[in-house]
Amino acid sequence: MTTTENRPDTVVTETVDWGAAPADRAGWLQRAREVRRVLERDAAAREKAGATPHAEVALLKDSGLVTLLGPVEHGGGGQEWPLAHRVIREVAAGDGSIGQLLGYHLLWFWAARLVGTPEQIEAVEAQATRERWFFGGAVNPRDGDLVIREEGDELVWNGRKSFSTGSRVSDVTVLEGVIEGTGTHVFAIVPSHQDGISYAGDWDNIGQRLTESGSVTVTDVRVPWAAAAGFVDRVFRPRVYNTLNVPIIQLVFVDFYLGIARGALESAAAWTRTVTRPWLHGGHERAVDEPYQLDLYGDLTAKLWAVEALADAVADESLALHRDAWTVTAQQRGEHEVRVAALKARATEVALEVTSAVFEGLGARATASGHGFDRFWRDVRTHTLHDPVAYKRREVGAWVLRDELPEPTWYS
Structure with a gap:
């Protein structure tokens, strides 16, 4: 087990009395x-x-x-x-x-x-x-693996990852690496704030700016062999559920794409109801009576509702896999990943559309930088480039036409 003794103090800017934990x-x-x-x-x-x-x-x-x-x-x-x-x-x-x-x-x-x-x-x-x-994680698969060397009863980790979401605000970090000279991958949880982990603070992208997703360098971080996840007597015990990390994280991506889209749509609607002026040649006294506004918000809401419903359905389907984690089959996992891929494709397109199209209902004055309406599109645009959405559509097409299930990889 690990500890978090070296974590920095956090400062709460707003005091909220949350009361007892929710019951349902x-x-x-x-x-x-x-x-x-x-x-x-x-x-x-x-x-x-x-x-x-x-x-x-x-x-x-x-x-x-x-x-x-x-x-x-x-x-x-x-x-x-x-x-x-x-x-x-x-x-x-x-x-x-x-x-x-x-x-x-x-x-x-x-x-x-x-x-x-x-x-x-x-x-x-x-x-x-x-x-x-x-929790944070230093697992970006597009970089080279962290290199692990064995020293007695310890594993010693070294290397660099370009992205480590959560980095400086995390208490613990999930590391993944390969034991040198082998193809053996190892996951372990380590304290985030220790001498062997250095955060560059170089996350400077156009969106998702507060995710602390910059690079991290790992130098001689030591982990007891007993903390290597899933290993018994230094031998890994594989099961299909090990590969469910990808469907889970892809569903998480969908979550914040759709959440950001809903935030954009509801914020824009509030502005249109209270600030946006009707077009001077349209013949209407209120922006909310403009036919183009009614069409715009009706269209975007219908599209968002549809993908949210699909997201709820796919999430509910995942429950059986989580509850049967020790017996889930490759077929079950593959069929679920196809559904996740289809959802990811639609959520990407709808979130990009919603966060861009709301400006048609806002009007020119809403583009002032202080209002921050652009952040919704920048956030979605930044993260939807995480992995090409075309490959998600390809997974679905291969299943429809060739009855092929996705091969488990770091992205499928």
């Missing part, structure tokens, strides 16, 4: 909406300032959202993934960056279940829940 699904969704309301009040200003989001992560911790999936007996919410996906969407509607941070955190919180032994799962989830760990 409806309560947790309401809690997520309350977090959204806090975040959206100054989202544009915080994004422009670009400060490391310590206070925002403290908000997620204090509200209980970071331990949503944690065991109840250790103070967690005891909830399941379909609800977690809805929660991520709500938070992302208020701030896309914080929605991404929460989504990645929940995936890495789940990492022990994906690859760990039963004993490791129990130990990690108990401590992570009690201590409210916030």
Whole structure:
């Protein structure tokens, strides 16, 4: 097990009395909406300032959202993934960056279940829940693998990753690397703030600016062999569920794409109702009576509702795989990944459309930088380049025409 003794203090900028933890699904969704309301009040200003989001992560911790999936007996919410996906969407509607941070955190919180032994799962989830760990990950597969050398009962990690979402605001980081001279991959959870981990602070992209997704250098980080996830007597015990990290993270991507799109649409509608002026030659006294406005918002809402419904359905389908984690088959996993791929393709297109098209309903004055309406499109555009959406459509087409299931990779 690891500790978080070296983590920096967080500063809460707004005090909220959250009261007792929610007792059911409806309560947790309401809690997520309350977090959204806090975040959206100054989202544009915080994004422009670009400060490391310590206070925002403290908000997620204090509200209980970071331990949503944690065991109840250790103070967690005891909830399941379909609800977690809805929660991520709500938070992302208020701030896309914080929605991404929460989504990645929940995936890495789940990492022990994906690859760990039963004993490791129990130990990690108990401590992570009690201590409210916030997870980051240094696993970007487009870079070379971290190199691991064996030294007695320890594994020593070295290397660099271009992206490490959560980096400086995380308590612990999931590392993945390969034991030198072998093809053996190893996952482990380590304290984020230690001498052997250096964050460059070089995340300077046009969107998702508060995700702390810059590069990380790992130098002689030591992990006991016993902490290598899923290994028994230094031999990995594989199962199909190990590969479910990709469908989970792709669903998380969908969550914050759709959340950002909803935030854009609802923010734009509020502006159109109260600020946008009718066209001077249109013959209407209010912008909300303009036929083009009614058509625009009706079209965008219908498209977003459709993809949200598909997202809910695919998330519900995943529940059986999570509950049968030790017996899930390659066929079940592959069929689920096809559905995730189809959803990812549609969510990408709709989120890009919504976050761009809302400007037609806002009017020219809304383009003033202080209003920050552009952040929704910039956030979606930045992250939807994570992996080519054409390959998602290809997965679906190969299944339809050739009955081929996606081969598990880091992206499928």
